[in-house]
Amino acid sequence: MLKIVVGGQIDKKEVAQLIEKHGEDKVEVSVKGDLEAAMAMKNGQADYYFGACNTGGGGALAMVIAMLGRPNCSTVSMPGNIMNEDKIREEVQSGKKAFGFTAQHKETVVPVIVDELLKLNQ
Template identity: 70%
Template structure:
């Protein structure tokens, strides 16, 4: 079973609940600090990382970018800028492993990310 870690700076509990809801029991889900979550992704202890913050890229993805590299990460929303559903799906299918977004977009982006992850896992 693939493992998803939820990191980021805010709304971890809510994001984890959405990941679980839309994961349909197909993923193991764990909430960690952003550093612990990024380290789990880097070590292979986790397969995917989702995190929320106020900017979508700073506190949500900074540690993941530092530890697994920019090529494995994507900011799917920022204040005033939300990727389309198609762009989010493309990023999942390009092999991105860490997804950052603003907390206010969690209800929009998490279902799309999870739908795509279920297709490839």
């Protein structure tokens, strides 16, 4: 079972619901404040981090970047710019552990990330 923590500044409940929907019974999702979510990642209490904000990288990823380092994090969407599906899958395959995106792109990016995480962790 994959343990996924949701942080970020906005739409945490909606992001968690999307992860649960697309992860079916293979994910365990918890919603936390940014610092608590980043600490869960650092301490090995969560496998992956998802966060949404208005920019996709600032409030969505700031704390987890500070805790895990930029190489472990990926901004998969920003205002007016969303990674294509193949690039998102590459980010997951490359070992990224934290994913930030704009809230308006959550319904596009979350299913792709979850699908690739499930493939990677079979």
